[in-house]
Amino acid sequence: NAGVTQTPKFQVLKTGQSMTLQCAQDMNHNSMYWYRQDPGMGLRLIYYSASEGTTDKGEVPNGYNVSRLNKREFSLRLESAAPSQTSVYFCASSEAYTGELFFGEGSRLTVL
Amino acid sequence: EDQVTQSPEALRLQEGESSSLNCSYTVSGLRGLFWYRQDPGKGPEFLFTLYSAGEEKEKERLKATLTKKESFLHITAPKPEDSATYLCAVPENSGYSTLTFGKGTMLLVSP
Numbered sequence: 129n130a131g132v133t134q135t136p137k138f139q140v141l142k143t144g145q146s147m148t149l150q151c152a153q154d155m156n157h158n159s160m161y162w163y164r165q166d167p168g169m170g171l172r173l174i175y176y177s178a179s180e181g182t183t184d185k186g187e188v189p190n191g192y193n194v195s196r197l198n199k200r201e202f203s204l205r206l207e208s209a210a211p212s213q214t215s216v217y218f219c220a221s222s223e224a225y226t227g228e229l230f231f232g233e234g235s236r237l238t239v240l
Numbered sequence: 241e242d243q244v245t246q247s248p249e250a251l252r253l254q255e256g257e258s259s260s261l262n263c264s265y266t267v268s269g270l271r272g273l274f275w276y277r278q279d280p281g282k283g284p285e286f287l288f289t290l291y292s293a294g295e296e297k298e299k300e301r302l303k304a305t306l307t308k309k310e311s312f313l314h315i316t317a318p319k320p321e322d323s324a325t326y327l328c329a330v331p332e333n334s335g336y337s338t339l340t341f342g343k344g345t346m347l348l349v350s351p
Contacts, residue, residue, distance in 0.1 A: 132283075161338065170343035171284070171327070186338060218283050227274040227331060227339055231283030 134232035151219030160202035164215040246342035263328035264310040
């Protein structure tokens with residue numbers, strides 16, 4: 129079972145470059161999330177999509193955009209990468225109104 | 241102000257040495273408390289949900305308990321394969337769609 133699949137797993141960018149992190153889930157979940165994880169900061173929510181067609185900001189949305197392409201796919205875009213966006217990014221999905229999140233394996237992004 | 245605080249930040253145990261991890265929270269009207277396990281280089285994996293004070297859940301050597309102010313993850317006779325970072329999380333005050341995570345406790349169990 130694939131579960132939640134994130135691509136790419138690793139990426140190095142230069143300051144100012146743009147990129148999109150892709151996420152797809154095969155569990156027919158309504159809700160999808162993007163978190164970032166930094167040492168000493170824990171997991172912080174960037175954006176989420178409670179259901180297909182909706183997106184909302186989380187705790188740290190600045191510098192990011194998202195697209196819920198369909199029920200399966202939720203992408204995260206960095207329009208102009210900054211060194212502060214160096215982090216490990218996790219996509220997750222869940223049924224609506226449940227705290228049981230299923231996470232992908234993460235995308236490690238370095239911005240030079 | 242942090243809604244979720246975990247302690248200790250790191251814990252080193254010998255195999256078979258039981259201990260507990262703590263998760264304290266400040267949200268009012270708790271709508272659930274969630275425990276996750278995260279192995280190095282992997283995404284978090286769901287362990288337990290607790291909804292009301294006094295509730296307990298068990299899985300192998302792990303038992304999670306909940307009071308009105310905190311939750312404990314008790315680890316009985318741990319094995320090296322229990323080494324991981326353990327995260328707790330609560331739904332945000334503004335709704336039930338998203339979770340706020342604590343910073344985690346890194347557990348290392350030595351043979």
